[in-house]
Amino acid sequence: MKKTILILFLWTNVIAVELPPLHHPVGISPPQKMQLPNEFELDKDGLLQCVTCHGIKDIADLPFDEVDVKANHFFNGGPYQQLTDFCYRCHKKKSAQRLNIHKMYNVGKIDKKNCDYCHLEAPEPNNPPEKLEFRLPKEKLCWGCHLKTPHLNALTHNRKVSAEMLKIIKISEQKHKVILPLGAENRVICITCHTAHEAGIIDSNFASGKQVRGGDVSKGVIYRSHAWDRVYQADKKERISKLNLNQNHKLSYQRLEQEVLLRLSAKNGILCRACHQFKD
Numbered sequence: 184m185k186k187t188i189l190i191l192f193l194w195t196n197v198i199a200v201e202l203p204p205l206h207h208p209v210g211i212s213p214p215q216k217m218q219l220p221n222e223f224e225l226d227k228d229g230l231l232q233c234v235t236c237h238g239i240k241d242i243a244d245l246p247f248d249e250v251d252v253k254a255n256h257f258f259n260g261g262p263y264q265q266l267t268d269f270c271y272r273c274h275k276k277k278s279a280q281r282l283n284i285h286k287m288y289n290v291g292k293i294d295k296k297n298c299d300y301c302h303l304e305a306p307e308p309n310n311p312p313e314k315l316e317f318r319l320p321k322e323k324l325c326w327g328c329h330l331k332t333p334h335l336n337a338l339t340h341n342r343k344v345s346a347e348m349l350k351i352i353k354i355s356e357q358k359h360k361v362i363l364p365l366g367a368e369n370r371v372i373c374i375t376c377h378t379a380h381e382a383g384i385i386d387s388n389f390a391s392g393k394q395v396r397g398g399d400v401s402k403g404v405i406y407r408s409h410a411w412d413r414v415y416q417a418d419k420k421e422r423i424s425k426l427n428l429n430q431n432h433k434l435s436y437q438r439l440e441q442e443v444l445l446r447l448s449a450k451n452g453i454l455c456r457a458c459h460q461f462k463d
């Protein structure tokens with residue numbers, strides 16, 4: 184037994200796995216909904232780094248067994264009476280969480296309560312009525328819970344599509360067997376790109392049920408760092424500094440790791456190309 188531990192230890196040193204087993208993930212960016220305390224500093228790409236959580240500056244360079252886990256500042260802002268008190272500085276307590284209405288399954292069954300936030304009457308997933316009735320015009324369904332500017336390109340996309348683009352959209356809808364519903368005056372709205380429904384609610388044989396699968400709505404969108412960020416930062420430096428963002432919302436070029444509630448994948452550009460034509 185001792186031998187295995189020793190070998191494992193050497194192995195971790197050699198290939199520089201920097202984290203203890205079962206450790207909290209690092210190098211990921213907090214989802215938009217997560218508000219970190221100001222003293223929990225992210226790295227320059229806006230990602231979790233060792234010192235976001237630990238007050239021991241050189242923790243990454245120390246052998247794990249030399250780290251003083253009892254030190255008050257082992258966890259930033261510590262000591263904490265309970266480990267969970269520390270977790271709740273970033274994660275929301277269940278009781279304080281906003282109800283994620285996109286989580287539409289409750290123990291495997293569709294939770295019809297959630298449908299009422301948008302629909303006047305919960306439609307049968309696989310036998311929808313001729314005409315859907317909503318509580319608000321579809322242009323405004325998402326507002327209130329979400330900002331008009333949930334992300335950079337949302338507002339700049341709230342435009343009328345040209346006749347030429349409209350043709351491309353129709354072709355894309357057929358090609359991908361998907362819907363890209365536009366708002367009044369053929370404007371791009373939230374539900375043009377997003378679906379409100381957790382994958383599986385609407386049968387994937389319906390064009391309205393065609394969406395990116397695999398993501399987990401309770402986790403939301405997850406981004407990872409990308410080497411292009413340095414180029415992006417240099418390029419956008421002036422524009423970004425004018426935006427005056429707080430430190431929790433640093434802008435950076437990141438790779439989409441997990442997509443949710445999208446009709447087509449943006450990760451591989453299919454969503455964008457459903458409307459835009461780029462020259463090769």
Ligand code: HEC
Nearest residue numbers: 201203207208209231232233235236237242243247250252
């Ligand atoms: C999101 C917060 C967070 C980040 C970021 C983080 N840690 Fe931790 N770390 C923890 C927590 C929580 C524990 C305690 C786990 C437990 O006791 O169950 C811990 C424990 C440790 C321990 C003690 C392990 C042990 O078993 O005694 C070491 C060493 C450590 N982390 C190193 C690092 C290093 C190195 C980094 C950066 C690569 C890092 N941590 C980033 C939260 C974090």
Ligand code: HEC
Nearest residue numbers: 207208211212213214223235236266269270272273274402
């Ligand atoms: C500095 C902020 C921070 C602290 C403190 C923190 N977390 Fe996290 N945690 C994150 C971020 C960011 C993510 C990734 C996004 C997400 O899944 O919400 C995450 C993800 C997770 C996940 C999902 C991991 C996965 O691979 O899917 C779990 C479970 C988790 N944290 C538990 C904890 C626990 C338990 C604690 C306390 C011991 C803790 N976290 C403390 C920021 C933090």
Ligand code: HEC
Nearest residue numbers: 284287294297298300301306307308311374378379389391
């Ligand atoms: C956040 C708003 C929102 C919520 C919550 C919501 N929907 Fe919808 N639903 C829409 C919108 C917008 C459309 C029309 C565009 C589309 O099909 O995606 C729609 C369309 C539908 C359709 C018609 C699909 C078709 O082929 O015409 C069905 C069926 C449906 N929803 C079922 C449900 C069920 C069941 C729930 C609850 C589990 C639910 N919806 C919750 C916004 C919502």
Ligand code: HEC
Nearest residue numbers: 214216281282283284300324325328373377379403404444
């Ligand atoms: C009743 C409130 C409510 C309404 C209405 C609503 N949402 Fe949400 N949505 C949430 C909550 C809560 C989450 C979980 C993340 C959070 O807390 O911000 C979420 C998450 C999301 C996410 C994933 C973000 C992430 O990373 O977690 C997307 C995308 C999204 N909503 C799009 C929409 C769109 C598009 C509409 C309109 C059709 C809509 N939502 C309507 C409450 C709502």
Ligand code: HEC
Nearest residue numbers: 215325329331333337340372373376404441442443445449
């Ligand atoms: C042109 C397409 C497009 C439009 C229009 C659009 N989004 Fe998004 N949205 C995306 C993409 C792409 C992502 C990132 C990937 C994902 O959602 O999985 C995203 C992410 C999000 C997220 C998660 C943000 C994050 O970074 O964690 C929310 C919330 C959201 N959108 C809400 C909205 C709302 C509300 C509207 C309307 C005001 C809207 N979106 C309009 C394409 C769009």
Ligand code: HEC
Nearest residue numbers: 339340342343344345363371375376449454455457458459
């Ligand atoms: C439903 C159609 C549609 C989709 C999908 C779409 N766009 Fe657009 N996009 C538009 C429209 C409409 C405009 C407004 C200007 C125009 O007509 O070209 C626009 C404008 C833009 C602009 C210029 C914005 C500005 O600041 O003026 C960029 C950049 C852009 N889109 C990138 C993207 C990317 C990247 C994606 C994929 C994540 C995407 N678009 C998905 C329709 C779309």
